[in-house]
Amino acid sequence: MPTETIAPETSAAARESSELQDLAQKHLLMHFTGARTYTEAPPTIMVKGEGCWLEDEKGTRYLDALAGLYCVQIGYSHGEEIGDAVKAQMSDLPYYSNWGYAHPPAVRLAAKVAELAPDGLDRVFLTSGGAESNEAAIKLIRQYHQAKGEGSRIKFLARRNAYHGTSFAALSINGLTNFRKPFEPLMYGARHFSNTNRYRRPINETEEQFTSFLLHELEELIHHEGPDTVAGIFIEPLQNAAGSVTPPRGYGEGVRAICDKYGILLVADEVITGFGRLGEWFGSTRFGIKPDIITCAKGISSAYVPLGAMIASSDVVDTVLNGPAGIYMHGLTYGGNPTACAAGLANLAIMEREDVLGSVRHNEDYFRARMEELGSLGLVGDVRGAGYHWTLELATDKEKRSWDGPIDAAAFVANHLAPALLSAGVLCRAAVDQQGGGPLIQFSPPLIISRDEIDWLVSRVTGVLEEACAVLGSNDS
Known part of the structure; x- marks a missing residue:
């Protein structure tokens, strides 16, 4: 199970990846993708998948904790x-x-x-x-x-x-x-x-x-x-x-x-x-x-x-x-x-x-328990879900169950939470709940995810949330 990021190299593959990013910005109209991706930060280009993991064109590996878009039940190794x-x-x-x-x-x-x-x-x-x-x-x-x-x-x-x-x-x-x-x-x-x-x-x-x-x-x-x-x-x-x-x-x-x-x-x-x-x-x-x-x-x-x-x-x-x-x-x-x-x-x-459904039933309580551990962190107001589909709703005021700043929820997700999760090697959904207004972090991994990989995920998300607490605590706006 990979735990390190491979440093990008100035190789033909790296040069090709830059060309692909440039071509994507010029020609590929991506789904639900903000304007900045076409002008500032180019898209990450995934080139390989194995098990629950994806690798981009620079060799960086990510745990796909969203199974693509809630869909790659058997992981990426059965092509x-x-x-x-x-x-x-x-x-x-x-x-x-x-x-x-x-x-x-x-x-x-x-x-x-x-x-x-x-x-x-x-x-x-x-x-x-x-x-x-x-x-x-x-x-x-x-x-x-x-x-x-x-x-x-x-x-x-x-x-x-x-x-x-x-x-x-x-x-x-x-x-x-x-x-x-x-x-x-x-x-x-x-x-x-x-x-x-x-x-x-x-x-x-x-x-x-x-x-x-x-x-x-x-x-x-x-x-x-x-x-x-x-x-x-x-x-x-x-x-x-x-x-x-x-x-x-x-x-x-x-x-x-x-x-x-x-x-x-x-x-x-x-x-x-x-x-x-x-x-x-x-x-x-x-x-x-x-x-x-x-x-x-x-x-x-x-x-x-x-x-x-x-x-x-x-x-x-x-x-x-x-x-x-x-x-x-x-x-x-x-x-x-x-x-x-x-x-x-x-x-x-x-x-x-492969008895994939049996694996979900066998590991659900473990997954739930690890998610509930994240609920003890400062920013996590609610933990909810079932099976292999879980969400953390964040709150700056747990008693009021609300997000009251100091950073607007949408800005926090776009500028801090989503980039931090990606940098930590975690692919998941970071969004703002339309109903309550608080940030959401959602996990819905391939149904073959192991307990070791769940532990790795929780460890990385813990670091992201601890860093987020520091960002919010130091922000004066």
């Missing part, structure tokens, strides 16, 4: 095996569509995903990613209600501070206002309700009281909008963007009961929580959520290739197919791509062979 599966499929059939046709890898992957999914979810629509999966679910739900003669059901409810993608309909149900605002007006009828973050709730509130509050608020929103206008509700089993937020006891069952009461379809967005992140194939199983539809991506292929899926019940699908249109009116050129499906099947086979 040859998955590549062999892709190569074999390329030789037989490199491409054909699922528009009225099928091919072996799509059929087998759909059957495998249905086998792993919660009971009753057995129809699989293949996509290239999470936003596509959520778009597919929204369209299926609209057609479902039309087929039942309830065309007035056009509204979708989702939680505040939730991320569901950046395509049109998926962005509309996002609970992150800063993502939505530049592109409004978006899809009509998206409404938002409270998430399950307990950090700033009343101290004496019990878990049962919190559940009651959340369910009452949701039911009130449905009544306010009109039950006959609400088509679907989207929730994540563990909410990512708000910082590893888990539901209180009875919440999943309560949301299911509300959906049944008012004829609303329930969607579990498992783009992040699916395929082992929480020690189960799907996070819905862990938290007692019984959705009509699951959307997923990321871990289905460990992101070795772009791949996603919408998993629905036969009742929902058959209602649409037996409706006036006689067809699910949605399609994607690359949905169910044969080579992508071959890679997905190979990834799932590796996960089963």
Whole structure:
């Protein structure tokens, strides 16, 4: 396990890396990347991965404590095996569509995903990613209600501070206002309700009281909008963007009961929580959520290739197919791509062979304990999460559970926290919570991370947070 940084050399490789950075600044429009990267600090260019570690063009190694973007479940060392599966499929059939046709890898992957999914979810629509999966679910739900003669059901409810993608309909149900605002007006009828973050709730509130509050608020929103206008509700089993937020006891069952009461379809967005992140194939199983539809991506292929899926019940699908249109009116050129499906099947086979989910279950308590140790540090106000998905929320005033300076939270994250974590060799998410305003540090590593690597991570983050305390203590602005 590497613990040192290799010094950059004035070699041909180093000169090439500078050329790559220059070319990236001139030609590569990067995702969610600030303007400074194109003019001042050039992007880090990763060239190699092994296990849970990445190496940049200068030879510096980093522990990938975010599994890329919550997706590289099996780490970076299985490229040859998955590549062999892709190569074999390329030789037989490199491409054909699922528009009225099928091919072996799509059929087998759909059957495998249905086998792993919660009971009753057995129809699989293949996509290239999470936003596509959520778009597919929204369209299926609209057609479902039309087929039942309830065309007035056009509204979708989702939680505040939730991320569901950046395509049109998926962005509309996002609970992150800063993502939505530049592109409004978006899809009509998206409404938002409270998430399950307990950090700033009343101290004496019990878990049962919190559940009651959340369910009452949701039911009130449905009544306010009109039950006959609400088509679907989207929730994540563990909410990512708000910082590893888990539901209180009875919440999943309560949301299911509300959906049944008012004829609303329930969607579990498992783009992040699916395929082992929480020690189960799907996070819905862990938290007692019984959705009509699951959307997923990321871990289905460990992101070795772009791949996603919408998993629905036969009742929902058959209602649409037996409706006036006689067809699910949605399609994607690359949905169910044969080579992508071959890679997905190979990834799932590796996960089963290596008992990756068992490893998460075996190490979760250890991971939790090490995270809670970080909670004793001066700046850490809250530690929350489950499985291999954990967040530290920082606070300058632990009693008030607030960030009151002396440095603005956004400036602190951009100018101090994020650069310090990168310098320490840790790749993770450093952000500002839109709801509470405090900095977040989020960890969601490959599911193969070892206890020694968890120890290394905690040691490096401890140093970063101790340094941050010194920075805040010495700042006079």
